[in-house]
Amino acid sequence: MAKLFFKYGTVFSAKSLNLIAAAYNYEIQGKKVLLLIPAIDSRSKGAVSTRAGLSMPAELVGPKSNILTIFKKHLKKKENIDCVLVDECQMLTEKHIDQLREIVDTYHTSVICYGLRVSYTLELFEASERLLALADKLEEIKTICWFCNDKATHNLKLLDGKPQYIGNPIEIGGLEKYLPVCFACYKNPKL
Secondary structure: OOOEEEEEOOOOOOHHHHHHHHHHHHHHOOOOEEEEEEOOOOOOOOEEEOOOOOEEEOEEEOOOOOHHHHHHHHHHOOOOOOEEEEOOHHHOOHHHHHHHHHHHHHHOOEEEEEEOOEOOOOOEOHHHHHHHHHOOEEEEOOOEOOOOOOEOOEEEEEEOOEEEOOOOOOOOOOOOOEEEEOHHHHHOOOO
16 A cells, blocks of 8 residues: 655665665566655755765756656656655755645655754754645665664754854755754753
8 A cells, every 4th residue: 555654864864875775676567666866955956966976867846846746757757656754854845845745645655754853053944844734655674873872863063163043944965064953962062
């Protein structure tokens, strides 16, 4: 039975690596996957990529894109989509999440979304909040805190080596900007 999954974790919890592994598992079984990534992620260049050097092409989803239209385009090409995999789903809109839900319900195709639950400002992303409301299954992808050995639960943003707690929740960046931390280290980072 098709389901909508939200697999969330902090920065550097290998969400993209998990997505590529899932895509690979489908493809070695001769099944077709549709990979999507938000166009706002300027690092993507139309691909899901990992820090481990793995990469797979993905369709870009802009703020005004209709994911149903993208999905139906593949169906018109006589491509049977067995699963939709979405990277960096927190950068999508609420409307996009509703469209993904419709793919599950109307086309009986599972959708697996990978992304962050909350921003470094401790705010739920619009898309993540919608996924928490609509997903059939929630799964945490775990990693450890940058400063201690506790489970990382939050994202710490650094600017010139100093913690930042306010600002635009969606700012593209990697290890030069964000660290996975437990809540204690989020409040009092051991810098």
